[in-house]
Amino acid sequence: MSKIHSGEKFDEAELRERLDREQFEVTQHAATERAFSGKYWDTWDDGTYHCVVCDEELFKSETKFDAHCGWPSFDRAISADKVGEVKDVSYGMVRVESVCGNCGAHLGHVFPDGPTETGDRFCMNSASLEFKPASTDE
Numbered sequence: 001m002s003k004i005h006s007g008e009k010f011d012e013a014e015l016r017e018r019l020d021r022e023q024f025e026v027t028q029h030a031a032t033e034r035a036f037s038g039k040y041w042d043t044w045d046d047g048t049y050h051c052v053v054c055d056e057e058l059f060k061s062e063t064k065f066d067a068h069c070g071w072p073s074f075d076r077a078i079s080a081d082k083v084g085e086v087k088d089v090s091y092g093m094v095r096v097e098s099v100c101g102n103c104g105a106h107l108g109h110v111f112p113d114g115p116t117e118t119g120d121r122f123c124m125n126s127a128s129l130e131f132k133p134a135s136t137d138e
Helices: 012-018 021-029
Strands: 047-051 057-060 083-088 095-100 106-111 121-124 129-133
Touching: 012 021, 021 106, 083 106
Parallel strands: none
Antiparallel strands: 047 057, 047 129, 083 095, 095 106, 106 121
């Protein structure tokens, strides 16, 4: 497992100005928003979820499911190169961190306990995502 981002980098000062505090802490310092507090955990509209840092398309709404965990959960990314994986050994646990495949922003974690044929549950922070309704997708 390794970060697969293409190296697109953003200036820290620009990110601090553009992102709110929680978005910055989640995407740049791998923080986690509280369960059931993010704006997308209970969003079920048709559209696409993008990286809040670089606007990369990451997940489609039809892959979202209710994992009863309080975070937006998906069974797959749009494609394998959209979301990278990094071994995370923080807090005395071994997990798989999910990062944006384009810019490396922290998104959340992926777990092998999803209910669909993929077996995956991409448990994402709303703060790392921007939802674009289907009517405005370009």
